[in-house]
Amino acid sequence: MDGLNVDYTTKIPNNVNLGSDRQVLKALEGWHPGYLDWWNDMGPEGFQESLVYLRTAVSVDPKGWAKFDYVKMPEYRWGILLAPQEEGRNVNFGEHLGEPAWQEVPGEYRAMLRRLVVIQGDTEPASVEQQRHLGKTAPSLYDMRNLFQVNVEEGRHLWAMVYLLQKYFGRDGREEADDLLRRRSGDADAPRMLGAFNEATPDWLSFFMFTFFTDRDGKMQLESLAQSGFDPLSRTCRFMLTEEAHHMFVGETGVGRTLQRTCEAMTAAGVEDPYDKDRVRSLGVIDLPTIQKKMNLHFTLSLDLFGSEVSTNAANFYNSGLKGRFQETKIDDDHRLTSATYPVSKLIDGEVKLVDEPALTALNMRLRDDYVADCAKGVERWNKIIEKSGVKFRLELPHVAFHRHIGEFRDVKVSPEGEAIGEAEWEKGKDQWLPSKEDGDFIEALMKPETEPAKFAGWIAPPKVGIDNKPGDFEYVKIAA
Amino acid sequence: MNAPVKKQHLIDPEICIRCNTCEETCPIDAVTHDDNNYVVQVEICNYCMDCIAPCPTGAIDNWRIVSRPYTLEEQFSWGELPSQEELPQDEAAGAIIEALEDEVGAILEEARKGLGGKAVAPASASKPTVNLYNRGKPAKATVVGNFRLTDNAAENDVRHIILDFGEMPFPVLEGQSIGVLPPGTGANGAPHAVRLFSIASPRDGEKPNANNVSLTVKREPGGVCSNYLCDLPKGAKVEVTGPFGATFLMPNDPAAHIIMICTGTGSAPFRAFTERRRRAMPQAAGKLVLFFGARRPEELPYFGPLQKVPANLLTQHLCYSRVAGQPKTYVQDRLRQEEAFVASLLKEANTHVYICGLKGMESGVDEAFADICRHAGIDWAALKPEMRGSGRYHVETY
Numbered sequence: 001m002d003g004l005n006v007d008y009t010t011k012i013p014n015n016v017n018l019g020s021d022r023q024v025l026k027a028l029e030g031w032h033p034g035y036l037d038w039w040n041d042m043g044p045e046g047f048q049e050s051l052v053y054l055r056t057a058v059s060v061d062p063k064g065w066a067k068f069d070y071v072k073m074p075e076y077r078w079g080i081l082l083a084p085q086e087e088g089r090n091v092n093f094g095e096h097l098g099e100p101a102w103q104e105v106p107g108e109y110r111a112m113l114r115r116l117v118v119i120q121g122d123t124e125p126a127s128v129e130q131q132r133h134l135g136k137t138a139p140s141l142y143d144m145r146n147l148f149q150v151n152v153e154e155g156r157h158l159w160a161m162v163y164l165l166q167k168y169f170g171r172d173g174r175e176e177a178d179d180l181l182r183r184r185s186g187d188a189d190a191p192r193m194l195g196a197f198n199e200a201t202p203d204w205l206s207f208f209m210f211t212f213f214t215d216r217d218g219k220m221q222l223e224s225l226a227q228s229g230f231d232p233l234s235r236t237c238r239f240m241l242t243e244e245a246h247h248m249f250v251g252e253t254g255v256g257r258t259l260q261r262t263c264e265a266m267t268a269a270g271v272e273d274p275y276d277k278d279r280v281r282s283l284g285v286i287d288l289p290t291i292q293k294k295m296n297l298h299f300t301l302s303l304d305l306f307g308s309e310v311s312t313n314a315a316n317f318y319n320s321g322l323k324g325r326f327q328e329t330k331i332d333d334d335h336r337l338t339s340a341t342y343p344v345s346k347l348i349d350g351e352v353k354l355v356d357e358p359a360l361t362a363l364n365m366r367l368r369d370d371y372v373a374d375c376a377k378g379v380e381r382w383n384k385i386i387e388k389s390g391v392k393f394r395l396e397l398p399h400v401a402f403h404r405h406i407g408e409f410r411d412v413k414v415s416p417e418g419e420a421i422g423e424a425e426w427e428k429g430k431d432q433w434l435p436s437k438e439d440g441d442f443i444e445a446l447m448k449p450e451t452e453p454a455k456f457a458g459w460i461a462p463p464k465v466g467i468d469n470k471p472g473d474f475e476y477v478k479i480a481a
Numbered sequence: 482m483n484a485p486v487k488k489q490h491l492i493d494p495e496i497c498i499r500c501n502t503c504e505e506t507c508p509i510d511a512v513t514h515d516d517n518n519y520v521v522q523v524e525i526c527n528y529c530m531d532c533i534a535p536c537p538t539g540a541i542d543n544w545r546i547v548s549r550p551y552t553l554e555e556q557f558s559w560g561e562l563p564s565q566e567e568l569p570q571d572e573a574a575g576a577i578i579e580a581l582e583d584e585v586g587a588i589l590e591e592a593r594k595g596l597g598g599k600a601v602a603p604a605s606a607s608k609p610t611v612n613l614y615n616r617g618k619p620a621k622a623t624v625v626g627n628f629r630l631t632d633n634a635a636e637n638d639v640r641h642i643i644l645d646f647g648e649m650p651f652p653v654l655e656g657q658s659i660g661v662l663p664p665g666t667g668a669n670g671a672p673h674a675v676r677l678f679s680i681a682s683p684r685d686g687e688k689p690n691a692n693n694v695s696l697t698v699k700r701e702p703g704g705v706c707s708n709y710l711c712d713l714p715k716g717a718k719v720e721v722t723g724p725f726g727a728t729f730l731m732p733n734d735p736a737a738h739i740i741m742i743c744t745g746t747g748s749a750p751f752r753a754f755t756e757r758r759r760r761a762m763p764q765a766a767g768k769l770v771l772f773f774g775a776r777r778p779e780e781l782p783y784f785g786p787l788q789k790v791p792a793n794l795l796t797q798h799l800c801y802s803r804v805a806g807q808p809k810t811y812v813q814d815r816l817r818q819e820e821a822f823v824a825s826l827l828k829e830a831n832t833h834v835y836i837c838g839l840k841g842m843e844s845g846v847d848e849a850f851a852d853i854c855r856h857a858g859i860d861w862a863a864l865k866p867e868m869r870g871s872g873r874y875h876v877e878t879y
Binding site for chain 1 (some may be wrong): 505506521531538539
C-alpha cells in the first residue's frame with residue numbers, strides 16, 4: 001500500500017494501514033454494527049434498497065476519488081481516508097510555530113483536541129438525521145441522488161472523526177464515539193451539541209439553504225482544522241473538504257435553480273412585481289421575498305455556529321497549534337498574534353460598532369467574517385440569475401446582528417438592516433423577515449415528488465449539466481431496484 | 482498540429498461555485514482566483530487533468546481552441562464563458578478535442594485525413610472523457626487475457642488482449658482509443674513513441690460491469706509496441722494513456738443505422754459497437770451492417786465469434802481477397818454488390834458510416850460510394866460533407 005490507494009481487504013476501506021493496526025481495526029469493527037443500526041434507524045427514510053448513482057472514493061489521489069456507480073446506500077463503502085502525509089510538515093501557527101507537526105496527541109492538549117474532534121464529529125450524523133424525510137418529496141431523481149450523496153458523505157465524515165477518536169484517544173475516545181451514535185438531532189433528552197443541528201429541515205428549499213449556509217460553516221471549520229499541528233486531524237480534514245465542496249454545490253445550485261424557475265415563471269406570466277405574492281404563488285413557484293426570508297433564517301442560524309465573537313477557547317486552540325485560521329498558511333503575518341488586534345462588532349449604546357480586541361481572542365469573529373464574505377459572493381451569483389431574467393429584485397444578506405442566539409447580539413432585537421429595535425417592532429416585522437407558518441405551509445404544499453427521469457417539479461429548474469456528465473434523462477436513482 | 486492554435490483550459494463561471502477544490506488540487510498551481518472567478522493560467526497548465534474528477538460541478542471541464550489564449554484579466558472579468566470562436570477552416574480542423582497531448586493529437590489527425598474536413602461526433606453520442614491519463618501520469622493496467630484470434634495456420638498473428646484497470650477509473654466509449662507506452666527507449670535514447678489502439682470492448686467492459694478494455698493487436702514484424710503487447714503474459718503491467726478520441730463515437734440513438742467498413746484490426750471499434758447494441762438495445766430499430774475484408778477466413782479476426790452473432794442484430798458481409806478458386810473480393814466490391822441496399826440507407830437521415838482500417842482501402846470505398854450514389858441519383862460530393870458535418874461520416878485509417 002502506498003498511502004494513496006485504498007485497502008479493501010479489511011471490512012473498512014482505508015488508506016491508514018488498518019490491516020496492521022489490529023487494535024484500532026477491532027475497535028472500529030466493534031463500532032460498525034452500531035453505525036449501521038444508526039443508519040437504518042436515522043438515515044434516509046425509505047430508499048435503502050434503491051440503487052443510487054453515487055461516487056465513492058477509491059483512492060485519495062485526484063484521479064481516484066470520484067468513482068461513480070449504482071450502490072444501495074447501506075452497502076456504501078464508508079471508509080477511513082486521509083490526505084497523503086506531507087513530508088516535513090510543521091506546526092504553522094501559535095506557540096509551537098516551526099516545530100514538526102505532531103503524529104501523536106500531545107499529552108497537555110489531549111482534552112482540548114478531543115473536544116474539537118467531538119464537536120466536529122457531532123455535526124456529521126446530525127445533518128443526516130435532519131434530512132432523513134426529504135427523499136420522499138424530492139423534486140427529481142437528480143436532486144434525490146444529490147441528497148443521498150450528501151448523506152452518505154456526512155456518514156463518512158462521522159467515520160473520519162470516529163477513527164481519530166478510536167485511534168488516538170483510547171477509552172475516552174471509544175466512549176465519545178459511542179455517544180456520537182446515541183445523540184439525536186432535536187431529541188429533548190440527548191440533542192446534538194450545536195443549535196443549528198437540532199432545527200428541522202422541513203422542505204427542499206430549507207435543505208438547499210442548509211447545504212449552502214450551514215455546510216459552509218462546516219467548510220470554514222474543516223479548513224481551520226486542516227491547518228492543525230496535529231497531523232492526522234489535518235490530513236483527515238483536508239480530504240473531507242474535497243467532499244464538502246459537493247455539498248456547497250448542491251446548496252448553491254439548488255437555490256439558484258429555484259430562483260431561476262421563479263423568475264422564468266414570472267416572466268412568462270408577465271408578472272413584474274416580485275412582491276405580488278399571491279400571483280407569483282399561483283404560478284406554482286416560490287416567491288422571491290419568501291426565498292429571502294428562508295435565507296435570513298439559515299444565514300443567522302449558521303452564524304450562531306461560530307460561537308462567541310470573543311472567546312478564550314478559540315485563543316487557546318490557536319495558541320496550542322490545534323486550530324488555525326481560514327487559509328492560515330496564505331496569511332502574511334507572524335502567525336502568533338501575540339500583539340495584533342482585530343475589529344469585533346459590538347452593540348454600544350444601541351448601535352453596532354467595531355471595537356478592536358486582541359486578535360487571539362477574536363478568532364471566532366475573524367472566521368465568521370471570512371464566512372460572511374464567502375456567503376456574500378454566492379448570494380451575488382444568485383442575484384446574477386435574477387438580473388439575467390430581467391426581474392427587478394435583489395437578495396441581500398441580513399446584518400450579522402439580526403436574529404442571533406449566541407454571542408454579542410443574543411439579547412437584543414435587531415432589524416435585518418442592523419438597527420436595534422424594540423420588542424414591539426420586532427413582533428411587527430418578524431413575519432416579513434423570517435419564514436412564517438403560512439410561508440412554511442405554502443412551500444410544504446409545493447413539495448410534490450417527481451420520480452420520472454428527466455422530469456422536475458414545477459418550482460425548480462433543471463440543472464445546466466448532469467452529475468458525472470450524464471445526459472438529462474439519466475436515471476440517477478433506481479427506486480424499485 | 483497547427484502551431485498557432487492552442488487548446489485552452491477554462492472554467493465556466495456560471496457553473497463554478499468557487500469552492501477552491503481545483504486550486505487546492507492542482508499540483509503545479511495553475512489555478513488561481515480573484516473575487517469574481519476561478520481561472521486556469523494557460524502558460525502553466527500542463528493538462529494533467531488532476532482537477533477534473535474532484536470538481537463537484539463539472540465547471541472545470543471546459544476547453545476552447547484559441548488562436549490567442551484568453552488572458553487572466555479577461556477570464557477574471559467573465560460572467561459567462563465565451564463560445565468557441567470561429568477559426569479559419571484549416572485551423573479549426575482540431576477544434577474538437579480528441580486529445581490534449583500533441584503527440585497523440587498528431588496521430589489522430591493523420592488517421593482522420595480521409596474525412597476531408599472537420600471531424601464531428603454523432604449528435605446522439607455520449608460525451609467522452611478524454612486524456613484522463615498522459616505520459617507524465619499513465620494508468621497502470623494489468624493484462625488479464627492475451628490470446629490469438631487468427632488461425633494457427635495463418636501467417637498473421639492478431640491477438641485479443643484484455644487490460645484491467647483495477648480500482649482506477651478509466652471511462653471509455655466505443656470508438657475511442659487508448660495509448661500504450663512501451664517500456665524502454667529507442668536508438669536515440671528518447672522514450673518509445675506512444676501507440677494508439679482502438680478499444681474492442683464496449684463502455685461497460687469486456688464482460689458487463691468490468692473495469693477493463695480489450696484491444697485487437699496485430700504483430701508487426703519489427704514493431705516495438707505490437708511485439709511488446711503480443712508477448713505480454715497474464716499478470717503483466719502496462720502503462721496506458723488516454724482515453725482519446727471525441728468524434729469517432731457510436732450514436733446512442735437506437736434508430737440510427739450504422740454502416741461499418743473495415744479491414745484487419747480496424748474491426749476493433751465495430752466489435753465494440755456490436756456488443757454495445759447487443760447489451761444495451763438488442764431490439765434497436767436501426768440496422769447494424771458490417772463490411773469486413775480479409776485475405777482468408779483464417780486471417781479474419783473474430784471469425785469464430787462473428788459466426789455466433791445473430792443476423793437480426795448484425796448484417797455481415799465478410800469479403801475475402803485470397804481464397805483459392807474464388808474471385809478476389811474487397812470491401813468496395815461487396816458494397817457495389819449491395820448497391821440497392823446501401824443506397825437506400827444513404828438516403829436516410831439517420832444513417833452513419835464508419836471506415837476503419839488500412840489507408841489503402843479509403844479511395845476504393847470512396848469510389849464505391851460515389852458510384853452507388855450516382856446510380857441512385859444522389860450527389861456523393863454533396864452528401865459526404867453533409868454527413869461529415871452532421872457527425873454521420875467517420876474515418877480512422879492508418
